Amino acid sequence: MAPLLRVEASTKRFGGLAANRDVSLAMEAGEIVGLIGPNGAGKTTLFNCITGYMHPDDGRILFDGRDITHTRPERICRLGVARTWQVVRAFGRMTALENVVCGALERTNRVVEARARATELLEFTELRGKHDAPAATLTLADKKRLEIARALATRPKLLLLDEAMSGLTPIEAAAAVQLVRRIHEELKVTMCVVEHVMEVVMPLSHRVVVLDYGVKIADGTPQAIVRDEQVIRAYLGERGAAH
Numbered sequence: 286m287a288p289l290l291r292v293e294a295s296t297k298r299f300g301g302l303a304a305n306r307d308v309s310l311a312m313e314a315g316e317i318v319g320l321i322g323p324n325g326a327g328k329t330t331l332f333n334c335i336t337g338y339m340h341p342d343d344g345r346i347l348f349d350g351r352d353i354t355h356t357r358p359e360r361i362c363r364l365g366v367a368r369t370w371q372v373v374r375a376f377g378r379m380t381a382l383e384n385v386v387c388g389a390l391e392r393t394n395r396v397v398e399a400r401a402r403a404t405e406l407l408e409f410t411e412l413r414g415k416h417d418a419p420a421a422t423l424t425l426a427d428k429k430r431l432e433i434a435r436a437l438a439t440r441p442k443l444l445l446l447d448e449a450m451s452g453l454t455p456i457e458a459a460a461a462v463q464l465v466r467r468i469h470e471e472l473k474v475t476m477c478v479v480e481h482v483m484e485v486v487m488p489l490s491h492r493v494v495v496l497d498y499g500v501k502i503a504d505g506t507p508q509a510i511v512r513d514e515q516v517i518r519a520y521l522g523e524r525g526a527a528h
């Protein structure tokens with residue numbers, strides 16, 4: 286069976302800088318893949334290319350067997366790829382419910398149906414009681430949940446989470462991990478999770494892909510990744526690796 290997502294030698298340049306260089310990876314349906322790498326490694330750029338927000342300069346991206354390399358973002362969303370943003374992009378003046386309705390309207394023209402789905406997802410993401418709050422007034426943790434609810438409302442097969450747990454307190458982060466597990470188990474959504482906190486990403490991921498300076502340097506089980514010399518060097522430098 287073909288993988289759900291296949292990135293083939295994707296390169297994205299900004300002037301002289303290759304933010305992604307020849308990046309190849311595959312994701313099978315049902316996986317949770319952790320995508321890690323130091324700041325500026327190219328993680329968000331890869332998400333931007335997969336979701337059509339940017340297009341690679343070279344290489345191909347296939348989703349569900351279809352070439353989406355140059356497809357527009359709204360079409361990719363309709364095919365079943367959703368994301369959240371590293372810097373949250375909730376519609377601040379709209380209520381929490383309205384934000385999620387926007388996602389749901391991607392799948393239905395019936396507002397009643399979209400509201401019902403949005404209400405269910407606010408329950409699922411534990412935002413009950415906050416339906417009518419303007420999104421701008423929510424805490425960071427709630428805004429991140431709201432973005433997840435809005436993404437889920439588009440009924441994705443693949444969900445890309447860009448630092449959905451960063452900036453949260455340890456208790457909030459633990460709740461976010463539980464939410465990711467429930468999305469995987471109950472909604473059967475395949476996920477790619479960008480996260481800096483190793484204690485979060487390692488136990489959550491079936492497999493971990495590591496980027497460094499735009500290049501994929503490792504791809505394997507969390508157990509193998511934490512022992513990988515190139516990965517240790519990327520995070521700690523030569524001296525750290527020697528220790």
Ligand SMILES: Nc1ncnc2c1ncn2[C@@H]1O[C@H](COP(=O)(O)OP(=O)(O)OP(=O)(O)O)[C@@H](O)[C@H]1O
Pocket residue numbers: 299302304322323324325326327328329330331371
């Ligand atoms: N729109 C852009 N224009 C120019 N350069 C960009 C743009 N987006 C990203 N870059 C550069 O590309 C490189 C990769 O950035 P990217 O945001 O993908 O990294 P990242 O792994 O997500 O980093 P972080 O962990 O800090 O979020 C960086 O050097 C960044 O400055």
Ligand SMILES: [Mg+2]
Pocket residue numbers: 328329330371447
């Ligand atoms: Mg980023």
